[in-house]
Amino acid sequence: MLAVLANRTYRHLFLAQVIALIGTGLATVALGLLAYDLAGANAGAVLGTALAIKMIAYVGVAPVAAAFAERLPRRTTLVSLDLVRAAVALLLPFVSEIWQVYVLIFVLQSASAGFTPTFQATIPDVLPDERDYTRALSLSRLAYDLESLVSPMLAAALLTLISFHSLFAGTVVGFLASAALVVSVVLPSPQAGEKRGIYNRTTRGIRIYLATPRLRGLLALNLAVAAASAMVIVNTVVLVQAVLGLDQSAAALALAAFGGGSMVAALVLPRLLETVPDRTAMLAGAGVLVAGLLVGSALHSYAFVLPLWFLLGLGYSLVQTPSGRLLRRSSRPEDRPSLFAAQFALSHACWLITYPLAGWLGASIGLPGTSAMLALLAGFAVLAALRLWPARDPDELEHVHGALAEDDPHLAGAVPVAGGHRHSHVFVIDRHHTEWPHP
Numbered sequence: 001m002l003a004v005l006a007n008r009t010y011r012h013l014f015l016a017q018v019i020a021l022i023g024t025g026l027a028t029v030a031l032g033l034l035a036y037d038l039a040g041a042n043a044g045a046v047l048g049t050a051l052a053i054k055m056i057a058y059v060g061v062a063p064v065a066a067a068f069a070e071r072l073p074r075r076t077t078l079v080s081l082d083l084v085r086a087a088v089a090l091l092l093p094f095v096s097e098i099w100q101v102y103v104l105i106f107v108l109q110s111a112s113a114g115f116t117p118t119f120q121a122t123i124p125d126v127l128p129d130e131r132d133y134t135r136a137l138s139l140s141r142l143a144y145d146l147e148s149l150v151s152p153m154l155a156a157a158l159l160t161l162i163s164f165h166s167l168f169a170g171t172v173v174g175f176l177a178s179a180a181l182v183v184s185v186v187l188p189s190p191q192a193g194e195k196r197g198i199y200n201r202t203t204r205g206i207r208i209y210l211a212t213p214r215l216r217g218l219l220a221l222n223l224a225v226a227a228a229s230a231m232v233i234v235n236t237v238v239l240v241q242a243v244l245g246l247d248q249s250a251a252a253l254a255l256a257a258f259g260g261g262s263m264v265a266a267l268v269l270p271r272l273l274e275t276v277p278d279r280t281a282m283l284a285g286a287g288v289l290v291a292g293l294l295v296g297s298a299l300h301s302y303a304f305v306l307p308l309w310f311l312l313g314l315g316y317s318l319v320q321t322p323s324g325r326l327l328r329r330s331s332r333p334e335d336r337p338s339l340f341a342a343q344f345a346l347s348h349a350c351w352l353i354t355y356p357l358a359g360w361l362g363a364s365i366g367l368p369g370t371s372a373m374l375a376l377l378a379g380f381a382v383l384a385a386l387r388l389w390p391a392r393d394p395d396e397l398e399h400v401h402g403a404l405a406e407d408d409p410h411l412a413g414a415v416p417v418a419g420g421h422r423h424s425h426v427f428v429i430d431r432h433h434t435e436w437p438h439p
Helices: 002-006 008-069 074-094 098-126 130-159 164-183 198-211 213-243 248-272 278-296 302-320 323-329 333-365 367-388
Strands: 396-401 415-417 420-426
Touching (some): 098 333, 130 164, 213 333, 213 367, 323 333
């Protein structure tokens, strides 16, 4: 897996991602402490609102940002957004009102909503070989999981030496270092496509996404992932501390078990996906999530929490990690930024549903009922994915063009038939192909 780091451009981008993630993790810890400093007992409500603002920014801003970013040099875009994030982190320690936190969080997460899809869409162009790209996806998954483990420990260590306000300085350094690493390499520019209006460019990714059967299946799997991860992220503390009566370290260990399962899956996937189709691996992972949530509805002992959370992490990564391969396979290079932005927005829309659902159900019907209800939601999502994503899913599809002029270069080699011209090639939704051909 580490062989892809021999590529200098990817190595610098990966390091930029890791450093920015650690900085973001430090900011997350500091934000919680800042909310308590400003709101006291109402800190939970402040943080909940901040998370909701984060998701709304992700869902609403990502497609719009992608529409503008596809016309701009990628390096300039990524560096500018890193600088915006650094500026916001620099201002956070000086806020004195809760509304100021909300405004700055919206700006910060809007910049992230532009940065992340642009970054993700750049990697397939830097690593065109599918095996290398698969390894890069697994490394990226590992980076996210390691951040969730390392950042809280690093924050705890730093808080013994400095105040929580100073943690935001670590975030600023992280974003500036990320910008410097991006500046140090030359990135492939977005490939020019046909000229399109702002509405077309904003909605392009979502229209491609929803017109592609395998991506409609991915959207359903995103909902299964969101259901399981919401149970873990929202209710682990409640389960471990309020229900089982254990301390904060036990809750942290449970979250670490979830991250550990995700890391193991990320390590195994590059080899696994050489022999197992993406659909099989992802549906298996979603099945693990459904089964884990069902078992979680009968959970009464901490001894079973750690292995169960590990399995949920395993299933989570089995579904999440290969998704970039599906997006690359389903788009032309010029459409990748908008398609990655669509995945970013739609997947976070799923979390926007399941996060509050997990919290509300946990408070109203208890954790066993919550786990069962989320298992039911995930189960319906898996059944939808089975129906939406055909088992036979070849890259090349035979199809007929009825609307193109006979001298259109796209029809070179096509066979005239009743109603148009028939030919076969690697099929994706684009300006020549606006609908998926029926089998």
